[in-house]
Amino acid sequence: MRERWETVIGLEVHAELSTASKIFCGCSTAFGGEPNTRCCPVCMGLPGTLPVLNEKVLEYAVRAGLALHCEIDRETRFDRKNYFYPDLPKAYQISQLYRPIARNGYVDIVADGAEKRIRIHEMHMEEDAGKLVHSEFERVTYPDYNRAGTPLLEIVSEPDFRSSAEVLAYLEKIRSLFTYMGISDCKMQEGSMRADVNLSVRPMGETAYGVRTETKNINSLRAIEHAIESERSRQIHVITNGGKVIQETRRWNDDLKTSVPMRSKENAPDYRYFPEPDLPAIHISEAFLQAARESLPEFAEERQARFVKEYGLPENDAARLVARRETAELFEAVVAQGAGAHSAANWLVVHVPHVLKTLSESAEDAHPDASELAELIRRTERGEISRPDALKVLGALLSAETPFGVADYIRENGMAVENDESALEDAVRRVIAANPKAVEEYRSGKTKAIGFLIGQAMKELKGKSAPATVHERMEAALREPPSVTA
Template identity: 50%
Template sequence: MSKEYETVIGLEVHVELSTKTKIFCGCSTAFGGAPNTHTCPVCTGMPGSLPVLNKQVVEYAMAVGLAAGCTITRNCKFDRKNYFYPDNPQNYQISQLYLPICRDGGIEIETSAGTKTIGIHEIHMEEDAGKLIHEEWGDASLVDYNRSGVPLIEIVSEPDMRSPEEVIAYLEKLRMMIQYLGASDCKLNEGSMRADVNLSVREAGTEELGTRTEMKNLNSFKAIARAIEHEKNRQIDLLEAGKQVVQETRRWDDAREYSYAMRSKEDAQDYRYFPEPDLVPLSISEEWIAEIRKRQPQLRPEKMARYQQEYGLPDYDTQIITSSKHLADLFEATTELCQKPKKVSNWLMGETMRLLKEQEMEPEEIRFSPENLAKLIALTEEGSINGTVAKEVFEKIFDEDIDPDDYVREHGLKTVSDKGELRDVIEQVVTDNPKSVEDYRNGKEKAIGFLVGQTMKAMRGKADPGMVNQILKELL
């Protein structure tokens, strides 16, 4: 009988912070930009240049730590991690080993198996390295130092996860929390959130951990799930064949669904860590921690509860609206302007979601303003336009953020509610469609629907359907 195995997973998640400037200099952190244009002597490691710590980095790190229930290290410091790598200009990285800024927290996740807390061992601040660009046709590599010195926090979990489902739930919860805090946009495709997976397997029921490997180059949730499944099976196959798992760093190739060894995993002393001599230790006061705590915004769970309580929204609506911080902000701003929470929710959940799906966009890419959505809701509420026209106008708002008042006026889309004018058109429709009129009089209720449709067509969709129905019934 084959043995049962258990997978043990811990994650190291690197998150690029949303500061305007780098961690130790005043260079821009904007994504993109021509190679080596966001650089200076500090972030390119020139001899004699000195780092100066960006206060905002410390505040973001504390905000994330507090949201994850961590203890803030009142006296923390930076260390030098020495290693040679072409995209690491100083030949060391300024990081935190001995006294990281946050320790001992946890994040509660929900999966099909129920709720579970994933422990957070520590969160530390560090600088990012540059980027190597390998020439496709040549044998040269080019270095871009724009990313060098971009501030990172590294969130190190405990080895508490047991399946790809738990890993994805943890990453989604983490990403949502950090986005709500405004500390990072957490875009996996741009590398502002990157996860390294530490994985080992052991016989089910045993306490001792197996030999772990670390997997890098994972830039989507799907790639992470595939890599975990592959590595688990690879390790089980080795153990079943009586071989040993080697502790090493492996690179995942998602296109081929295959991983290969990059290097054997060194221990910390190989990095020759020592206190960073160019930066003074950091003393964090209770007052500073209290100030950050006071500034913490509402996170998703509190927002969901408030939307249900304050606006009477159903649970389903709150789930969808709060699934993106941008969507939640848009909902709140529009509701404040028009005081119609359920109507705002319907537009966001219905037409907005439909257009996002059609155009393969993320909610963060929505460009229209709360003002224009509020104006559209007002136009429909006062009966100035009907539902069909409203959808047409909304598509223009979604694409170009047009002013709906101007658009309706310029294109003559206002609902015709002049009874006399409507009556003339309806009389013509009745004259032109004797068969439907006869069907209706013979008890076929549905025939009136055809006549309403013909009237709306004649009015280019600008009639009030209720009034059309009413006049038709009078005439018939």
């Protein structure tokens, strides 16, 4: 059946910058902390204070703009966005409207197997507001200004998305670009990356846009997917029942998997924007811009291509290795420590995620030591430890509070493969005697039969011999002429 409705989505993404201090004062930006311990007269908006721009914020913003293929405004300025809310002590937010730092960029994504370019309308710098902490028990609300003045970049896309898959691919891409540059950790669960979804629907083939709503308060990729599907269905339902979609802001409730109206959508004039009088216009010199260009790292796609070329990895493995900068770096460090590239890739894309899942820990928190991981991979490759034992060591390595030596751990836990020569010879001999059919097959040229015989021998040895050694002995034994006496 032909899809009758087209979904049109534009995104506003907020990314918290990981500078040590806030955008206009010296307060710490660290996450959490006792309420109101990370603020000062400037970020609390007390009269008589003046903001001073943190140069690091400008530097990060320029790098972000370049990574998003934007034009950088060399004469950028701040503006006041006026609104009252208790988490905003100044009753205005310092943001950018008239001369945002970056405009007219794009991001290329791949979604549902197709490449697509998402245009970026503009990207600007602004300060975050504080937080309201609601105490159900005391039935009161406390403002906490620790977050007030945390530097943010807001990236406004054109309405170029047509599905939630495209939205997710775009968010992943921004996360990848920003984490590779080290300018934001983009953790949705901690609110350091947030997305507001502007969505409308229109009959397939229609070129005019429908009335859009904005859904806020979405704090995970999964929630974004749900919110998009939910709002799309709601709007189609309203229209097909003869109603009209109202332009409004809606709040997503992830527990109920539904959104509720928050307020009718404001337009820019409602905020009475005007140029911020307390901050001068910023002139960006050619030297500053050039330094930003030169500071851009090797991003995921370039790194993926290099991994394929330099290490001969399959495209798929390379793509999974570069998805997170830390994994890509760990891979190169492990290879530099002497592990084979293919084994290292296999461990990092298969074993490590698998073991992490059993530990219910996330890959973001696991930082195994590269040289110990390399040691483990090398020993496994050489058959000095069985695979099940190797995975146990990996589990210990990934969950260890304090680092430990893999070599010691293997010895202390009796995991070293013994390679008992006489037991090995015995096992090979017994297996050959007990499986005349497989032996016959092997000797008649069906060499694959050796796999079965090795398996039987490994079983007899209970994994206490290295597979490579068993293979070697089995092959040698099979090459000997068949014994005349049986």
